[in-house]
Amino acid sequence: MRRLRLGLALASVLLLVTVPGAHAATRTAGPIPAATLSSMSWTASSQVTGATGVSYTYKFTTGALSLAVTSVTMTVPPGTSGTPAVGSVSPTSLAGGTVTLSGNTLTYTTVSLVLVSTAVSIQITGLTNTATAGSYTSTVTTRSLLGTTVDSGTTPALTFAGTLSVTSPASLAWAATLTGTDQTIGDTRATDQHLTANDNTGSGSGWHITAAATTPTSGRHSIAGGLLVNGSLTASASTSAPSASCVTTCTLPTNTTTYPVTIPTATSPTPVTIYTAAAGTGRGQIRLGGNSAANPFGWWIRVPGNAYVGTYTTTMTIATVSGP
Numbered sequence: 347m348r349r350l351r352l353g354l355a356l357a358s359v360l361l362l363v364t365v366p367g368a369h370a371a372t373r374t375a376g377p378i379p380a381a382t383l384s385s386m387s388w389t390a391s392s393q394v395t396g397a398t399g400v401s402y403t404y405k406f407t408t409g410a411l412s413l414a415v416t417s418v419t420m421t422v423p424p425g426t427s428g429t430p431a432v433g434s435v436s437p438t439s440l441a442g443g444t445v446t447l448s449g450n451t452l453t454y455t456t457v458s459l460v461l462v463s464t465a466v467s468i469q470i471t472g473l474t475n476t477a478t479a480g481s482y483t484s485t486v487t488t489r490s491l492l493g494t495t496v497d498s499g500t501t502p503a504l505t506f507a508g509t510l511s512v513t514s515p516a517s518l519a520w521a522a523t524l525t526g527t528d529q530t531i532g533d534t535r536a537t538d539q540h541l542t543a544n545d546n547t548g549s550g551s552g553w554h555i556t557a558a559a560t561t562p563t564s565g566r567h568s569i570a571g572g573l574l575v576n577g578s579l580t581a582s583a584s585t586s587a588p589s590a591s592c593v594t595t596c597t598l599p600t601n602t603t604t605y606p607v608t609i610p611t612a613t614s615p616t617p618v619t620i621y622t623a624a625a626g627t628g629r630g631q632i633r634l635g636g637n638s639a640a641n642p643f644g645w646w647i648r649v650p651g652n653a654y655v656g657t658y659t660t661t662m663t664i665a666t667v668s669g670p
Contacts, residue, residue, distance in 0.1 A: 382499050386404075390402050390504060395475055395546055395548075397475045399428075399472065399473075401469055401472075402420075402422070402469070403434075404466075404470075404501070405468075406499060407464065408461040408464045408496075409496070413496045414491065415460070416456065416491045417455045418487070419454075420451070420484050421450050421485045422450055423450070423506065426447070427447075428474040430447045432471075442456065442457070443456030443457070479548030479549075481505045481506075484500070486501065508545070509544070509546060509547065510544070510545050510668055512543050524649070524651075524655060525651070528571075528651050530646050530647070532646050533644075539579070539637045540588075540634060540639070541555065541643060542634070543555065543621075543628065545628055545632075545666075546630070552624050552625040552626065553669065556665050557617065558615040558662065560611060560660050563659065564658040567653075571648025572609060573608070573645065574648070577643070577644060584606065586641045587641065588621065588634045588643045589634070590632055590633070592631070593631040594631055599632060600627045601621055603619060603622050609662075615663075617665065623670060624670045
């Protein structure tokens, strides 16, 4: 029997082995998480509710993601309106865009631009503030061409305060014939018999209306008897208060003023309270008195029996003050 000696030489050999049914493991990249805006602020040229022609300026610094931004959305308070236009924008490479207002969101659309840790300022003009007083934040979001969020954040709150005002007659008028006795004369013009108080501050603090009048004078003569106010056109001594009614939706005032109220006259008069609204009342637009009301505003002037004949003038200042 012949025996053969076989030699086996081993070398580095690359073997490719395919195992049926086996699959290579794969890993799918997820969406890039949105970054957070920093150094955020939101300012308004006017923070009075209902103000028109207002501009809002949004400032923020973008995140570190190298993604192209094509639009920026900014939320506004409910009820914000107007015809928005683009004001100042920086950096200048972001300028030249357009703006729209839909619902509670402003959208500034611009060219595709990579913003990496960039300080941005966008001013929007031509807005009308919300009519509802309160503090509001704004959510600012930068978006890519596909509409996905690049980075976002929320500004500190901005407070919109309402106003407290009173609308009064342009003038008051009295006419009297001297009789040699003291008289108290009422203003009978229909247009003079009401005031309109408007409290849209949303504070619920209440308010009061004051009146101050200078001494009536005619040349070198004067009348020093003073004025009166109440809720009557027929009796200066009436203790009735002027009626109150809502012009629109309102909370009627709780008035604690005692009538008739004397309004002293002087060269430098001191205001006196002629109507009050307790805290929590008097909210909204309210008509006080009125020619057709049960108790119109009665304006009275005292004329002494020794007054000189003449046409006398006085300046009356009527104002609203927060708090009852």
